[in-house]
Amino acid sequence: MTNFDYQTPTRLIFGKDVVNGLADVLRPLGTRVLLTYGGGSIKRMGLYDKVKELLRDFDVTELSGIEPNPKYSTSVLDGVRLCKEHDIQVILAVGGGSVLDCSKAIAAGAKYDGEPWDLITYKVPTKAALPIVDIMTLAATGSEYDCGGVISRTETNDKVGYMDPHLYPVASFLDPTYTFTVGAKHTAAGVADAINHVCEQYFALPGNDVIDGFCESLIRTLMKWTPVALKKPDDYEARAEIMFACTFGCNGILSLGMGESGWPMHMIEHALSAYYDITHGQGLAIIMPHWMRYVLCEKTLPRFVKFGVNVMGISPELPDMKIAEKAIDGVSQFFGSLGMPMTLREVGIDDSRLQEMAHHVAVNEGLDNPAIFFPLRENDILAILKAAL
Ligand code: NZQ
């Protein structure tokens, strides 16, 4: 087991109607609030009106229209400007991971006099950020419980992960009923994202029994309840189990005592969504089985066997390689059963820029680090992308 030093300061407030406590959580943080949200889903489900009513005694400035795969040059810079103009004290993000990620970058940019991109790319250390509270409406990223966000810069095809301890939300309100309106596409994509977060940490050497068991339980939970939520979108237990599981995907718990993984599937997918603006979880569902097949070898086999037996329910009596292959096929079939695209072509990606994307990932993401589970060079990344076409 590797050493660790772990702290998560975020307060999770989970369950039906918990949002009623919003004003009490916000008040100690300030009265001048920047309310951030996306393209309108919170208005359609009535949450916007509810939040405005709860904040009737606050001075609220709004930033709307935050895009999926949030963009630096529009949303982040607009938000920073609004914070400075209105002397904002706290940010309330209401929406999915994109809204929250964008709000984290805004929170740091608001406390910095220079170009916020310097913070996002770690050219300059983040020394402070406005406090962030969120109401999550989509179970997926785990952004509600982690200190990171992912920001896209279209001009340069960059999609950059930005993590800093100042970016942990102070509190996250998680009411599963606000995810009832998430359609089949984003329900499935969110689950694929969360399963992938778990796998990015599970497929590491060494593992340990505490975290392995936690990971296995999270994936089994997501696989069990997602078909239920797709069939009956307002099934509270299903949405609650999914939301709870997604929350733990990304905040570091699943890496405690584990070896390095390098998050290869995410690094490859971030290039796909930077170049083609596709939905993150769909890109992951396409890449994941191909990454798994590519890295399966004598060294990695025991992890795939453990996954196959404990997550996919495959008989331990079978030969190890058979268990691993069946497990990977099972992952692929599961995503297919959710109606997800299974090839790059289905999401509008052809072979014209695969080499460029493989090069971009190889140069920027450090996946050839020999310490990680299965180091990947440019030609390996290209082979995975080609297999996914
Ligand atoms: O914009 P609105 O109108 O709100 O619609 C959104 C959006 O179109 C909609 N939606 C959200 N809640 C809804 C809803 N529709 C109906 N009912 C609701 N309750 O769903 C669409 C997608 O939203 P988005 O926020 O983009 O999805 P998600 O939460 O999956 O976030 C994706 C972003 O997070 C990044 C991804 O790369 C991507 O940019 N990630 C962030 C991570 C983190 N912070 O730790 C880790 C992840 O690996 C990931 O990279």
Ligand code: ZN
């Ligand atoms: Zn992800």
